[in-house]
Amino acid sequence: MLLRNSTFNGLVNARMPFGYNKQILRVNLSRNTVRIERPSRFFYRRYFGGRAIIAYYLLKELRPGIDPLGPRNTLIFAPGVVTGAPIPGSGRNSVGAKSPLTGAYGEAEVGGFWGAELKHAGFDGIVIAGRAKLPVYLWVHDGEAEIRDAQRLWGLDIGDSQEIIRKEVGERLARTAQIGKAGERMVRFACIINDLKHAAGRVGMGAVMGSKKLKAIAIRGHGGPEMAHPEKLKELTRWLLDNLEQKAGRMHKYGTGAMMTEGTLSGNLPTRNFRDSEFPSSKAISAQTIKERVRIRMESCYFCPIRCKKVVQVKKPYAVNPLYGGPEYETLAAFGSNCGIDDLKAICKAHELCQRYTLDTISTGCTIAFAMECFENKLLTKKDTDGIDLTFGNPEAMLQMVEMIAKREGIGDLLAEGTMRAAEKIGKGAEKFAVHVKGEEVPMHDPRLKRGLGLGYAVKPTGAEHMNNLHDTWTRDLPSFGIIRRVPLEDFGPRKVRLYVYKVIYEIIKNCLLLCDFVPWNENQIVEIVRAVTGWNSNLWEIMKVSERSINMARAFNIREGFTRKDDWLPDRFFHPQTSGPLSDTAVDPRKLENAKSTYYGMMGWDQKKGAPTRAKLEELDIPWVADELNL
């Protein structure tokens, strides 16, 4: 199916709005059709993009209870009003669907260039329904879209498929969002990779793409929305360049993972499936060691001078292809300390395999760590693992598991279901080793150190999410939001919950606009960016209300799916201290967590029984139709 859009000519149309294209691409893979939807300007100002737009379509178009891996799920690629603008941090997009890992609202964010390219090609989002009979890919370019045969791409690593797609469409610079073997085989935590290096990692969006038999979306665009005040964007970019060393020096030099030692000292570095804390060789898996031993260069995302993305190359004993970038902190800890492994080259190889096959590195590492603890406790034996010695600290075994999970071979088929389902199947008490929330494996930050983060893990709609969360060690006050007195690290009362509420509503702005968390814009600069891109006479109040709207819509989606208060909980592991080290005499108090939930629901305007948004709250947010969806 080929869609030719006569209104797009690659040039700026005088009647076009600022910051967005007023066009969303609708694709139905069952019917093999593409069409354009043109939302109103009110739609854009009410929802901005990212999470809010994803939650909008999921609430409007999904029936409750549908199979996330069936044709009735909808996969949404959503940049935001700021995506593609000439301002650092604007290269991002969100991907959303009902999650096959959690059965709840699913969303993952990703950097690179693909999101900006989509805006430049004339679209503010892609909404994909149905399921193709045979593998296909989508080719989007300058206002046109086409569904193409991908049978010969199916089964290929994404590096190979990108090369073929680029040749086929005749665009050397076509940007791709793709799945590899893990997505095709619907591993429940398969991800989608932009530009071979950037992952929309979490909650199995790659499995949904695989279920639709959609191998890739390739994009090339030469146009895009006009900016309302381009000179202001130049001024802001100049400020960042002038202050780069002071504001983002460490990120520029090393990227993430430069604080492994501090992670061990504070007990925050997950070690052997979140059980221990002593990991004396943490420096061996740090960004500093990567720079010394395996890094060949740093790369950037669209229009960003911070250039925090590592590119690594290893020749022996594992060949690691620099085409697939390099590991972030989450990957280093998930395959490193959390599996008891300090072999940096093996971790780089695990990262490369996860990119090649499109696996979420956090969930993959955590699932292997879970299996290692089961093995240590004889719940799994060599008979189950095809003879592999799955002990903590064995890099060869870890790499074999990554391969087996991606290809669903042997025990990999069980582990490809995620820790929650694998633990249920293994039984014999394996549940206590499964460190997940709502089915999503926990990222590399420990709630026994960061209580507010733990509340976030419990109540966030996607499960255990560390981004756009409160990192209590880092954020202890928000003077410009009226939180003037510092909240102690160990506090888990109403003051901490208030800090969490304000911080997270503020942070989720970045999931709606979309802006990168690693570009150090402050709240006033974010307002200036929105005004300069869109021309709207906006302010922080309006922008935070968009964020709050998106949080309530995602929550409403989960309530409609049957999630309730009891699902907002932490894994048992965090109610017990670590076996040794800095956090060996402290743990999350379950009564305090329950109280914090009550306070949080109250502060958000949600009921106490389910944690459901009330009609009054939804009316206040100008989304009464969501109350109707919940039959309130």
Added chain:
Amino acid sequence: MKIHVKAYGILQRHLRNKKEVELCLEQGSTIATLFHKLKKPKSEMWMVSVNGKIANENTILNDGDSISIFEPVGGGK
């Protein structure tokens, strides 16, 4: 009383660029007293552990304690 202080990363500048020092403090001193002595800027957030356990500004120090000071760990992708 005598305490042993070890600093990590950029916080070593507060120990005159040394990695570790011995300091003398009055009996009953707390981590807050130590931070004051090290001229910790109010705007900065420091993490601290005493004898390997996470501590806070109110923690009372004892003779012979080993204290580590380091920057807080934040988020990550």
